[in-house]
Amino acid sequence: MKKNSMKQKLVSILLILVLAGTIPLLTAFSNKEPQTLYRVYLKGKSIGLIKSKEALEDYIDNRQNQIKEKFGVNKVYLPEDLDIEKEVTFDNDVSSIKEIYKKIENISPFTIRGYEITIGAVDSQAVDGTEIKGKKQKVYVLDKKIFEEAVDNIVHSFVSEEDYENYANGTQKEIKDVGKIIESITIENKITIKRANIPVDKTIYQDTSTLSKYLMFGTIEDQQKYIVQEGDTIEDIAFNNKISTEEFMIANPSFTSTNSLLYPGQEVTLGILKPQFRVVEVDHVVFDEETNYQTETQYDNTKEVGYSEIKQHGVKGVTRITQKIQKVNGATVDVAAVGTGEVLKEPVNEIIVRGGKKTSYYSGGYGTVVATRGQWGWPATCSSVSSPFGYRWGTLHDAIDIAGCGYGSNIFAAQDGTVVQSAYKYDNGEFITIDHHNGYYTMYAHMVSGSRRVKVGDYVVKGQVIGSMGMTGAASGVHVHFAIWRGYPYRGGTPLNPLSFY
Ligand SMILES: [Zn+2]
CATH class of the missing domain: 2.70.70.10 (Glucose Permease (Domain IIA))
Known part of the structure; x- marks a missing residue:
């Protein structure tokens, strides 16, 4: 009886030990069977494991179709050095397809063929004399014509069409007594245009008017509007809204002179110009x-x-x-x-x-x-x-x-x-x-x-x-x-x- 009870005690202790160890033991056992997974490498570095290579490829294909449609192109380029390799592993930290896709996008976005335009930095001076540091920036377009037309738009906002044509064609009238000759019109910033794979996560301009707006105002957000009140003049509206009459005229090209007729209820634009080049x-x-x-x-x-x-x-x-x-x-x-x-x-x-x-x-x-x-x-x-x-x-x-x-x-x-x-x-x-x-x-x-x-x-x-x-x-x-x-x-x-x- 005494012997028996001792045996029983021993069994129950063992049982407790086994039960207590159940979870870690089971895991350890299952990990002994390696799984076949796929490791995704980007730029030579592992960004995670996935269960199915095909599922990732399908997901990417699907996303590419959306990008193709959005930009009207027929080819989307995967990031270079994206590798998917089969791996037999005990590691079971599997990522979802979506997670892996996000990681790829964050590290190295998909690209399409287009143009990368670099606008060089030029320092300038504010009217109160303070120095304004210039910033170098990149602008992406599908077609370089879009950029060329937008630049034309900006230049014509500042130089009258007639003056510009005469300057460009060398048909300016010589000064006999009094008059004006344009000696030069230049864009001070260094601008380079190159054909390149451009990242789809950046703004890619697809039309001239949106790009013109950006180059003029530094944003594509809509500019502040103002409804003309009885008795307003262009000068008053401009001054009260902290812009010059010249800026007002540029932001509202339908007005031909600062004496243009305003009528109550008319909508005008008050955008502060922030031209992206000089x-x-x-x-x-x-x-x-x-x-x-x-x-x-x-x-x-x-x-x-x-x-x-x-x-x-x-x-x-x-x-x-x-x-x-x-x-x-x-x-x-x-x-x-x-x-x-x-x-x-x-x-x-x-x-x-x-x-x-x-x-x-x-x-x-x-x-x-x-x-x-x-x-x-x-x-x-x-x-x-x-x-x-x-x-x-x-x-x-x-x-x-x-x-x-x-x-x-x-x-x-x-x-x-x-x-x-x-x-x-x-x-x-x-x-x-x-x-x-x-x-x-x-x-x-x-x-x-x-x-x-x-x-x-x-x-x-x-x-x-x-x-x-x-x-x-x-x-x-x-x-x-x-x-x-x-x-x-x-x-x-x-x-x-x-x-x-x-
Ligand atoms: Zn001054």
Whole structure:
């Protein structure tokens, strides 16, 4: 009895041991039988095991049919170095066909024949002078014609068809007296087009209009729309939506001029242009410009204070000016004077006789001031505006850039006032700000280094030379960045369009 019970105990212990070991034991036994599976290799590396090679091939075939249909091609290329090899293995970590397919797609997508276009990087400068780093990018098309037509579309958005045709065919009219000749139209970015197997997981452009949209706006998403309200003008709509009128015109090619008729309820596009390459046009222009006469004040001590008489009326002169103008994507970025200009007619000074004692301001040699254009004096010796006030490329240009007067030409105070800033700043370069004591301030930036003639606290009069035109700070060419502010610039003031003062 005792013996028996011992035996029973032993059996139950063994049973427990066997039961406890059931699961691992069973697995170990089944693994002893190797299975025939397929190992999938991509680029020489195993990406998993599958049960059926045929099932994967069928799945791929099926996907290829979808791709063929989507792109209208008759051949889809498998990734190169995709290998499927039979393997007898104890490894039973089998992947599903779908999992393997996803892995293949992620590592090395299927390709179709097409064109790979590389658009090289070009750095540029924003209107506030900050450097914008360019990015190299690839664009894929089925047919290179699509790309060529889209490039044509973009170029024609910036250069009129007629101008472009004449330039391309060498049929531009020579300049006899005044006129314009396009010296060059170039795309600054290096563009290479090559026939290649292109990956189907990337955007492949199949039509010109979609690609044109991308090349113009940097996206194929629909651009923001605006419904015209009673009383709207193109200028207002553009400014209120932080784009320039030029950009508005390009985004809405159905309008022929900024005075085009708008009607309430009309839908317009407000897209901010982000051209994917830089179309650079260099123009040679010759035009006649009226030159201002100077006003001389003579003091007659025999006459009472307050007496004023024009002894000689001023007559404007005419100067023939030659300039080289550089435009990037339709916007003028630089105006450079060619030579000093040919005087066709000398201006005649205006002479004013005033009574009384000489005032302190006019005794020191400021007897001559640049003629007024209304109340405000023009701050430069030439009048070309190379960059207007307003939005461009998404940034507000809070001044006008006056260019074409030449390096070192005079910059004049636009009105009497007190100098409140005369300094160097990385973006403005050498600059001066004047408080005119009537709520308005003017600012003059990018002067020649060391050319500032006035310091903080100095009183200046309209037409007084305060410095020379240069390109210090963030300036792409010789110009004066001239701003008129209501209130102190950047400290609570509001920048105004200087051109509305002249
Ligand atoms: Zn500027």
